[in-house]
Amino acid sequence: MAAASINISETPLVLYALRRADDALILGHRLSEWCGHAPALEEDMALANIALDLLGQARSLYSYAAEVEGKGNDEDKFAYLRDVRQYRNLLLAEQLNGDFARTLARQFFYSAFADLYWRAMMQSRNPTLAAIAAKSEKESAYHLRHSSEWIIRLGDGTDESHRRAQAAIDDLWAFTGEMFEVDEVERGLIDAAIAVDPAMLKAKWLKTVTGVVAEATLALPKSDWMQLGGRHGRHSEHLGHLLSELQSMQRTFPGATW
Amino acid sequence: MVTAALSEADLRQRAWDVASRVVDPEIPVLTIADLGVLRDVTLRDGQVEVAITPTYSGCPAMNMIALEIELALEREGFRKPKIRTVLSPAWTTDWMSEDGRRKLREYGIAPPPIGASSRRALFGVQAVACPQCGSEQTELLSEFGSTSCKALWRCKSCREPFDYFKCH
Numbered sequence: 001m002a003a004a005s006i007n008i009s010e011t012p013l014v015l016y017a018l019r020r021a022d023d024a025l026i027l028g029h030r031l032s033e034w035c036g037h038a039p040a041l042e043e044d045m046a047l048a049n050i051a052l053d054l055l056g057q058a059r060s061l062y063s064y065a066a067e068v069e070g071k072g073n074d075e076d077k078f079a080y081l082r083d084v085r086q087y088r089n090l091l092l093a094e095q096l097n098g099d100f101a102r103t104l105a106r107q108f109f110y111s112a113f114a115d116l117y118w119r120a121m122m123q124s125r126n127p128t129l130a131a132i133a134a135k136s137e138k139e140s141a142y143h144l145r146h147s148s149e150w151i152i153r154l155g156d157g158t159d160e161s162h163r164r165a166q167a168a169i170d171d172l173w174a175f176t177g178e179m180f181e182v183d184e185v186e187r188g189l190i191d192a193a194i195a196v197d198p199a200m201l202k203a204k205w206l207k208t209v210t211g212v213v214a215e216a217t218l219a220l221p222k223s224d225w226m227q228l229g230g231r232h233g234r235h236s237e238h239l240g241h242l243l244s245e246l247q248s249m250q251r252t253f254p255g256a257t258w
Numbered sequence: 259m260v261t262a263a264l265s266e267a268d269l270r271q272r273a274w275d276v277a278s279r280v281v282d283p284e285i286p287v288l289t290i291a292d293l294g295v296l297r298d299v300t301l302r303d304g305q306v307e308v309a310i311t312p313t314y315s316g317c318p319a320m321n322m323i324a325l326e327i328e329l330a331l332e333r334e335g336f337r338k339p340k341i342r343t344v345l346s347p348a349w350t351t352d353w354m355s356e357d358g359r360r361k362l363r364e365y366g367i368a369p370p371p372i373g374a375s376s377r378r379a380l381f382g383v384q385a386v387a388c389p390q391c392g393s394e395q396t397e398l399l400s401e402f403g404s405t406s407c408k409a410l411w412r413c414k415s416c417r418e419p420f421d422y423f424k425c426h
Contacts, residue, residue: 021334042400042410049402060340060345131346138348138426146401 002148003254006073006081012185015088016195017129018078019231021061024091025079026239027110028054029246030097037097039100046146053139060132062192067128080250081108085233091242093173094230098168099155101161103170111203111209113179114140120196121194129194148212166218178258179205260325266301274299276334284319284405284425287365294353295323297344306331306339311349312426314406325368351426363389363424368411372424386422 008014031051038044054243063076092110097103118140122135154165178197182190213220229235249256264272277299278291290296298309305324308327308348324341330338351370354362359369368389386392393415400410408421 042402045400045404046402049406052318052406053314054315054316056312056314060315131348132315134348135312143403178401211368237327 002251003081005083005086006077008073008078008082008086009069009071011068012189012193013126014065015185016189017061017065017068018111019057019088021065021078022087023093023110024054024061025058026087026089026242027093027106028052028058030093030240031107032098032104033097034103035052043100049145050060050146053136053143054107057132057136057139060135064128064132076250079125080247084235084243087235087239088231088233088242089239090175090178091173091227091230091236094236094242095172095175096238099164101164102168102171104147104150104154105165105172107152108212109172109176109209111140111144112180112212113176113198113205115144116201116204116208117196117198118251124195125193144208151212152216153217155213155218163219165216169213169218170221173221173223174227175224177224178228178230181228181231183231192206262360264380270299270301273331273336273339276330276336277308280323280330282319283322283326285362285365285367287361288358290323291363292355292358294355296310300413306336306338308339308344309340309344311344312384313349316363317406319405332411340426350426351423354423355364365391367408368420370420370423386411388418389420390418391416 002066008018010018027117028051031054035051036046037165038047058079059075062078062198065078066073090110092106095102114136118133118137122130122137124130124133151165152185156162157165180202182198186195190197210220270415274296276294278289280290280296282290282293282295282374283289285293293313295310295313296308297311300307300309304403308331310323310327320343326341327341328339352372354370359372362369366389368386385398387394388396391413393413395414397414398409398417400413403410405420407426408417409424409425411422412419
């Protein structure tokens with residue numbers, strides 16, 4: 001019989017850690033789909049390496065969520081035995097890879113945020129989150145440099161690469177607002193200095209993004225309408241398909257190991 | 259074999275010696291002590307606990323290293339050793355020993371610069387000397403290499419490609 005989904009006691013701290021872990025796992029999984037398909041060997045290695053860093057960050061965060069929850073769940077159960085509605089990742093993370101420009105635009109928007117976010121989280125009053133942040137910060141900075149260089153190269157490249165890079169930015173823009181969303185769950189953690197207020201990071205994020213996009217001879221969309229939902233379990237159709245692949249082994253053969 | 263005649267301090271030292279000889283499966287010339295991955299060995303009621311820290315969050319060698327430490331300690335008579343992963347303080351290439359840097363170079367991997375584990379060093383590498391011929395006429399081929407901790411470089415003097423252990 002297929003493995004059933006787990007129940008989770010969603011206290012604010014558990015939910016907070018799960019949301020960030022889900023971002024890293026889902027984005028990392030997306031990047032891993034390029035393995036063996038990237039346009040050049042160096043990029044195949046780069047995307048796989050970034051995926052691996054994100055997977056590592058997800059593991060630390062899931063383990064911490066399990067420890068805080070104290071209900072016998074663990075990193076594997078969180079990853080393999082939750083349904084779409086139980087996932088709380090950013091909608092940006094689950095968007096399809098599309099072409100190389102689209103993958104890199106998604107990575108660029110996320111890394112520009114993660115770089116600032118993890119650096120700020122090093123000051124968290126929660127020692128475990130601060131420790132995870134200290135590891136993730138250097139990794140995110142490296143990821144940001146990689147995707148920034150690609151946005152510039154694609155935007156300021158050929159007519160075709162410019163067209164594709166602009167289309168990617170236009171299509172993904174509406175998913176960037178979710179990174180700065182704060183709900184009641186997180187407000188309490190922000191007040192307790194356990195979490196950072198993402199609104200404090202927005203000006204810097206916009207400066208980084210605007211700078212790179214301008215250098216790439218691209219433009220940011222004028223629209224400020226943003227799609228929300230991922231943090232509350234309302235996802236695009238893409239996440240279900242992703243999970244069916246990510247979870248198939250554990251769902252079909254519960255507890256399988258090798 | 260562990261004998262009762264050994265003092266607590268001697269036992270701890272022996273456990274440290276055993277653990278410190280475990281090598282990184284992906285860079286087998288470096289021990290986990292050379293790398294700075296081995297953080298602490300403690301003894302509680304005769305049970306050994308070893309603390310290790312990951313180089314990169316997703317480094318797949320960590321599971322292998324934990325298993326190797328366990329096996330090495332069991333072989334020396336330490337029963338059911340525990341391996342604990344610590345994240346703080348975050349690992350930096352500054353913890354790599356001088357001996358480790360020399361061994362890396364001899365193995366064909368350019369070691370990270372010392373005392374430079376800042377964001378600027380991660381990005382602002384000026385010159386990486388070729389581990390084969392020593393020339394500083396080198397260029398970056400790919401920021402991501404064969405493992406998380408390495409980037410791929412090429413020497414413009416001897417034309418050999420080589421791995422560079424990223425400053426972190």
